[in-house]
Amino acid sequence: MTKVWVSGLNIASKFPSIKGNVKGFSLITVEGCLGQMSGSNKNLVYSTQNDNVFHAFGKFKYEGCLYETKNPNEDPIIKIASGFYHNIILTQSGRLFGFADSGFYQATKQGVFSKPFEIDFFKEKPSQVIDISCSEMQSLFLCENGDLYGVGKNTYLQLDVNKYTTKDNKSKPHVTCYESPVLMSKNVKMMQMGYVSRHTIYQTTDNELWCCGSNTVGQLGLNSKSADKHTTKITLLTDKEKEKIRKIIVGFQMSLLLIGECGLYTCGDAIGNGLDTETLKFVPIPFFQDIPIQDVLCGSYNTLVLSTQNELYGFGHHEFGMELPRKPAKIELPDYDNEILALSMGVDNLLIFAMSNSSLINDFLNFYEAHEFTDYKIKNFKVHKSFLEFRLNSPIGKIDEILKEYTKEELDLFLKWVYSGKITAQGKLISQIYQKFEIDIPMREKSLQNDLLKLYKDDNSKDFTLLVKEEEEEESFDEIPIHKFVFLARSGLFREMFKNINQNEIDQIKDYSGKSIESLEILIRFFYADTFELTADDDPELIVEELDDAVEYYQLNEISTFKKVLNSIKTEK
Template structure:
């Protein structure tokens, strides 16, 4: 099997996979493995594939996972202008590339040709959750909110805000931060970028801090100061900031569903008015944003309906212009969920992996199908909300009755999708339910726990033993011939279009039924494996399962059960084929 993606940009060091040394127009490229993340510098790209496979292309060439540990998978790859980081689930941190400005670690080496472990954070019992790489500096956000920096500090981009700064009294630090320096505390969001000379971060009190080089106004400051010490940006809706991105001479802030603000070099940022203050791009007023990224001099935006837009400047044959332009992806299959990634001088668009569970539950909420309860005008699925909040609806309603509809919509949307539109609001409500950290409460993790909780299963799928199949009408079959698979009704509703259609045909009198028949004529063993996939997005076999039978019976399941495109089922079946050498 091959996996498609679309690639464009500079390719002078062969950053693109298996392509000639040339600049690339947007084109489709195929790989044998499924890409889940990509980042890159000016001369090297790093790719993370499904199943913890790692590869880099360009100047620093790595053809296999250099930090492989089956119990500690890679969760993040990120880059600066000339250096790269690899982060694992447990918090192990590795880096390679240039260290000439000590942007990787305090060691004397000016170059790390292979990944080297950085032990500072683990030694200090800190866990890194986000990394950003600038032109000659790096920053690290820890799960406790501590924000560290290291590297070139020529432009004050690594100054601390821990003390009130008085420019008349402060003694500026050395040009290089030669050790890891605590820049701020209580940070919840940091500005992403690969070649920047400025840093941006948002603290828990919704204060937006920006510091560093401001030669084109990229720090959102209307004065002519070139080098800016930590300052607050207070004219934006900081409470609803979703993402912050920093380019070489530009900055971008995404607020709410579709509010995109940029500042900096007007040649790159797509608007024709003031550049030294964050200014809204009206182009996106009617486009709901899924993700937005900034390279060195270009912007990339993905909408909720899987359209990709770009604008900016590159000199690398990007199909960009001053105004946003929608990309046409060759051979794109309509409806296929997409992701985007960018490096300094190129970018990639690729099918989303493992996101169908979130997409399915988000769509269940947005479409308002089969809702059976309402709080202050917001319709919800009673058993799903009880499961997510681990409370009975009477208690939930009592705690939420005083919130307006707009706030409840934000909160419930997060419960269905994991997408935070207002972290402060969501966390304040979560506290009422004993949830200490809303960011750590993930739907996919809860669903795995739910599958293993037999007592909470409120619904049954009836499956007939194949030996009892008869030619008579299915509706007349004796239910004594059926076996039961306990499940949760809301999981079937979210994950399978077939079951949604079946529930739609149920009469009002039958609405309270707690079972439904499956007429696929697949074995109960195969269906149990499939229905577990509905919860976990994985096909998992036990020693008692027959791999050949499982593959034969589930091979058409994505189409038969009307699963979301990109559901990952076919990929999981392919893994089973490879594992048991059936191909």
């Protein structure tokens, strides 16, 4: 079960357990571990990460797996984007699925789709899609090579088939809708349109910002409320500020930029920009000047901000049913118990959910952020030398040389990918750095789990030995070769044991659990892959019995994940 906090209008149409509109925050629970969630005017959609199941509530209802099997390793969903009536699903390999009204993202006029269908347009393109964004009647697709495609109402996209953003591009006024995606710009590294916005902002690799659309402040920097529609370069920021942009956030009549660690810049209408006074240029919001920010998301006139300390802030407009202050303030959630939070948003509702990554990803991210047992430093970042060499297939000297040229924010973002394998909305930057290493396989195939499974099968690279007692009365031990950094990342027990030994002088450690070597070998595979694998000779009932207390004994973090996998092996034989 996953906790979800909801607020706003039309919530009852999306969650039957909620009656009417919600001015504060109400807590509900949904089945499974949420991986991605998105809201829209008529729909709320989300995916569960353990089985690739896609759920839709509201006007369009659906629940089902994208694939024939519910294998969580089968090209997992990494992002869902929602518009007024349509939803797009992006998988790790770049596959795209559409759901509900098809008119604004597929070259078809078949109307409403009752279940997700695969979008084939990008299959023949040279570069896979790494990010998506939807708004009222438009959709954007950002490819790994920097190509930005748009589809939808030309009023808001200003598409021109033959021109890019090297200069202002006048729109074609007679064109009302493109039925298939059109190339908008090359060399784009990040982009955003909002759920109900009628303007788009994107940044190219030379750090220039571009804006197009029809909105009161959609054409930023023009100081005009006219309906002129063309692509415009935003000249409201210094070069240094543009270099540090981490995220673009677009609302209805306001826009935000996340710049550096704490800088949240706003531009737009007073009722939603967090300043309570209109501004037609980007200015920092003073409230956040000392608050390191993890994520920001906009609805129509409402904004949620999540700090790196997992604290929640908000500001916005009361017309849309949510009790957010006009100026930023901290938000207290009912029945909040220190869960890791993630943000989602609809046109007129706020959605916050407890984020549950796989235990493997969580453990390795915590391993990175704890800065324990590190043996190398790149700039000011403490890292684990053998782990970086393994993931990037390069000697530490080369890794150091490549990574030192990046800013603190860029380096932190890339290192989080190295330790987790999660491709985020900043996938373009991660991909650019990744390509500088001599790695033969595409980035989309280099998940943490895939790499660790290969490592698990490579006995030659194992640098440590787990000694398992054969008989209680004998001082003889079986040897199980392992990788030290895997055990340090996954088990609190081994972290405590390693703290009490001289790591430079010892290459083995004894296991005193009293478990059989068969059970331990199955547990060790879980450390590498979050899954168990039994042979024909293994007794499932005995394995379950022996490993029943493994969570407590080995001090594993993700109790629910381990118990679910453990219980599933009862039917293996």
